[in-house]
Amino acid sequence: MSKFEALTGNAAVATAMRQINPDVVAAYPITPQTSTVQTFADFVADGLVDTEFVCVESEHSAMSACVGASAAGARVMTATAANGLALMWEILYIAASNRCPIVMSLVNRALSAPINIHCDHSDVMGIRDSGWLILFSENGQEAYDNLIQAVRIAEHPDVLLPVAICQDGFITSHALERVEIYDDADVRAFVGEYKPQWPLLDLEHPKTYGPLDFYDYYYEHKRQQVEAMEHAQRVILEVAEEFNRKFNRNYGLFEPYRLEDAEVAVIVANSTAGTARVVVDRLRDEGLKVGLLKPRVFRPFPAEELADALSHLKAVAVMDRSISFGAMDNAGPLFLELAAALALHGVQVPMADYVYGLGGRDILPHEIERVYRDALKVAETGRVERRVTYLSVRE
Amino acid sequence: MRRQRRESRVHERYLRHSKKFPNIWCAGCGIGIVLGAIIRAVDGLQLDKDDVAMISGIGCTGRMPVYVDFNTMHTTHGRALAFATGLKMVRPEMKVIVVMGDGDALAIGGNHFIHAARRNIGLTAIVVNNLTYGMTGGQYSPTTPIGALATTAPYGHIEQPFPIAELAVAAGAAFVARSTVYHVRELEKYIARAINVEGFAVVEAVSYCHTTLGRLNRWGTAPEMMRRLKENSVTLKQAESMSEEEKRGKIVRGIFVEQEIPEYTRLYDRIIERAQQRTSLQVETA
Numbered sequence: 001m002s003k004f005e006a007l008t009g010n011a012a013v014a015t016a017m018r019q020i021n022p023d024v025v026a027a028y029p030i031t032p033q034t035s036t037v038q039t040f041a042d043f044v045a046d047g048l049v050d051t052e053f054v055c056v057e058s059e060h061s062a063m064s065a066c067v068g069a070s071a072a073g074a075r076v077m078t079a080t081a082a083n084g085l086a087l088m089w090e091i092l093y094i095a096a097s098n099r100c101p102i103v104m105s106l107v108n109r110a111l112s113a114p115i116n117i118h119c120d121h122s123d124v125m126g127i128r129d130s131g132w133l134i135l136f137s138e139n140g141q142e143a144y145d146n147l148i149q150a151v152r153i154a155e156h157p158d159v160l161l162p163v164a165i166c167q168d169g170f171i172t173s174h175a176l177e178r179v180e181i182y183d184d185a186d187v188r189a190f191v192g193e194y195k196p197q198w199p200l201l202d203l204e205h206p207k208t209y210g211p212l213d214f215y216d217y218y219y220e221h222k223r224q225q226v227e228a229m230e231h232a233q234r235v236i237l238e239v240a241e242e243f244n245r246k247f248n249r250n251y252g253l254f255e256p257y258r259l260e261d262a263e264v265a266v267i268v269a270n271s272t273a274g275t276a277r278v279v280v281d282r283l284r285d286e287g288l289k290v291g292l293l294k295p296r297v298f299r300p301f302p303a304e305e306l307a308d309a310l311s312h313l314k315a316v317a318v319m320d321r322s323i324s325f326g327a328m329d330n331a332g333p334l335f336l337e338l339a340a341a342l343a344l345h346g347v348q349v350p351m352a353d354y355v356y357g358l359g360g361r362d363i364l365p366h367e368i369e370r371v372y373r374d375a376l377k378v379a380e381t382g383r384v385e386r387r388v389t390y391l392s393v394r395e
Numbered sequence: 396m397r398r399q400r401r402e403s404r405v406h407e408r409y410l411r412h413s414k415k416f417p418n419i420w421c422a423g424c425g426i427g428i429v430l431g432a433i434i435r436a437v438d439g440l441q442l443d444k445d446d447v448a449m450i451s452g453i454g455c456t457g458r459m460p461v462y463v464d465f466n467t468m469h470t471t472h473g474r475a476l477a478f479a480t481g482l483k484m485v486r487p488e489m490k491v492i493v494v495m496g497d498g499d500a501l502a503i504g505g506n507h508f509i510h511a512a513r514r515n516i517g518l519t520a521i522v523v524n525n526l527t528y529g530m531t532g533g534q535y536s537p538t539t540p541i542g543a544l545a546t547t548a549p550y551g552h553i554e555q556p557f558p559i560a561e562l563a564v565a566a567g568a569a570f571v572a573r574s575t576v577y578h579v580r581e582l583e584k585y586i587a588r589a590i591n592v593e594g595f596a597v598v599e600a601v602s603y604c605h606t607t608l609g610r611l612n613r614w615g616t617a618p619e620m621m622r623r624l625k626e627n628s629v630t631l632k633q634a635e636s637m638s639e640e641e642k643r644g645k646i647v648r649g650i651f652v653e654q655e656i657p658e659y660t661r662l663y664d665r666i667i668e669r670a671q672q673r674t675s676l677q678v679e680t681a
Binding site: 029031034035037041045046053055057058083112115 | 549
């Protein structure tokens with residue numbers, strides 16, 4: 001039997017970690033992730049899990065310990081945010097290239113400088129090309145559900161790649177919400193036992209991870225990572241299907257809301273999607289044909305599926321919580337990738353980008369409403385007046 | 396009374412109090428005392444504010460440069476000494492004060508700490524040792540005592556703590572001293588001496604965190620923890636005549652080392668000079 005609990009996003013993640021009962025967790029405190037690992041430390045101390053809990057001296061060491069443990073054949077988890085993730089950067093690539101199925105809870109926070117502890121997505125966007133799978137979560141429930149699924153996705157023999165599960169720093173990580181917690185036994189049965197294929201500690205069959213690999217085979221190893229990424233989308237959907245059936249949920253690659261008959265749509269990830277949904281309902285009451293698409297899977301990027309889902313629209317507004325500095329029009333990464341996807345899949349729809357909420361600046365319903373009203377105007381005229389708008393910034 | 400009035404004016408000259416206050420530190424925290432000691436030390440040395448830089452990393456102590464009217468830089472976790480090294484190399488004439496907490500200086504930045512000492516670069520490193528990661532909620536740090544409870548050690552800590560001053564001595568620093576936020580005049584004196592040292596100078600300012608670690612361990616209120624610093628510390632001289640058993644758990648205060656060894660930026664300038672002479676010699680012979 002599942003039960004409903006009042007939990008913060010971080011406590012929900014820690015609960016999922018307790019139920020998954022990983023072999024090793026290595027982490028370093030950083031706001032706003034800290035309470036996840038701290039709660040988990042209690043579980044370790046109280047003997048509720050069998051986990052080897054390693055308190056390291058930096059995030060660089062945290063990810064290094066994770067890679068070592070994972071290569072040894074352990075089921076490994078960690079959590080971090082912002083500069084912590086940035087400090088892990090070197091080892092993130094090594095985790096992916098060594099095909100270590102590590103699962104990380106990433107609580108999105110703005111990168112320094114200036115120093116800021118509040119939410120934006122500049123941290124995760126920095127690891128777009130690292131070889132990690134990246135999934136977004138709107139609230140504590142999704143962070144909890146995604147984390148459980150992530151273990152299965154990461155460890156699938158056709159994938160064997162690390163997974164980062166994102167949620168918004170403070171906005172959901174510290175907000176107390178109603179979260180359905182499934183039965184411990186059900187979660188354990190769902191994630192199953194991890195059977196590493198090539199554990200370092202199998203002394204009968206010695207192996208090596210990550211040795212010198214020049215122009216002879218390095219390229220082939222990268223090509224294999226591509227193959228794993230190609231498999232990942234199918235595996236994510238298979239795992240979601242099983243999860244949905246078992247726990248009565250509805251996960252896919254993304255979540256459309258009132259999109260079917262919509263003329264314009266906003267694309268926005270994580271917690272802001274919740275605010276946007278309210279705006280959609282309000283505008284629908286006025287008779288306006290508006291919809292919403294909330295991305296769940298960002299890596300691998302489901303280009304074709306997104307293009308299909310958006311092909312009937314007259315205007316698309318993307319909302320980005322980070323900037324890809326110096327990229328086309330200094331737009332956000334979500335916009336850039338989506339624009340490329342639609343163009344390559346033959347979907348001709350006017351698009352605009354709205355950068356918002358950097359460094360935790362609040363985003364309010366009336367601001368999202370403005371985005372919709374802009375998009376409705378674009379739908380009418382067929383012309384985008386301004387490609388990139390920075391919402392509620394002093395200029 | 397008169398002295399107190401003068402001091403309040405001293406602080407006002409050095410603080411960005413009209414712009415950045417109130418500060419983020421908990422009421423009763425020792426970090427403000429260290430900041431006060433630094434300001435009085437700088438004032439006593441009659442340094443021009445523009446010739447002083449204060450660099451910090453991340454954490455409660457990391458907030459310090461925000462409040463002072465020096466040249467300031469608030470950098471990333473553990474890297475304050477690395478940023479400061481860059482600054483000192485370019486502006487060796489500047490007085491560069493690096494303020495760090497124990498987690499910042501000894502865990503994530505431990506590597507920079509020992510190598511700055513080994514290299515003997517002219518920085519003043521002030522480590523506020525509150526025995527924990529205070530800002531993130533009382534996780535154990537490299538100086539948390541064995542047996543103490545921490546949020547990441549709910550049944551007691553089992554790792555050995557780093558003695559910061561002794562570590563700095565072993566790593567080769569030119570000047571190393573330790574005092575506490577109770578012994579504030581002594582602390583101020585050590586900081587002033589450290590700033591004047593040519594070479595890497597370390598002042599460990601033992602403080603406390605009544606909000607996280609203190610509460611977890613029932614060490615009492617801020618004044619009670621302050622009293623413990625008073626009662627539980629001995630001078631180096633007193634320590635000399637004490638047995639190992641008697642010294643256990645005591646905070647030993649004093650100047651641990653003060654030596655004249657060549658400072659890094661000076662050596663660096665000398666090597667440039669030598670290399671240039673050699674090239675000009677070669678040009679002449681050619």
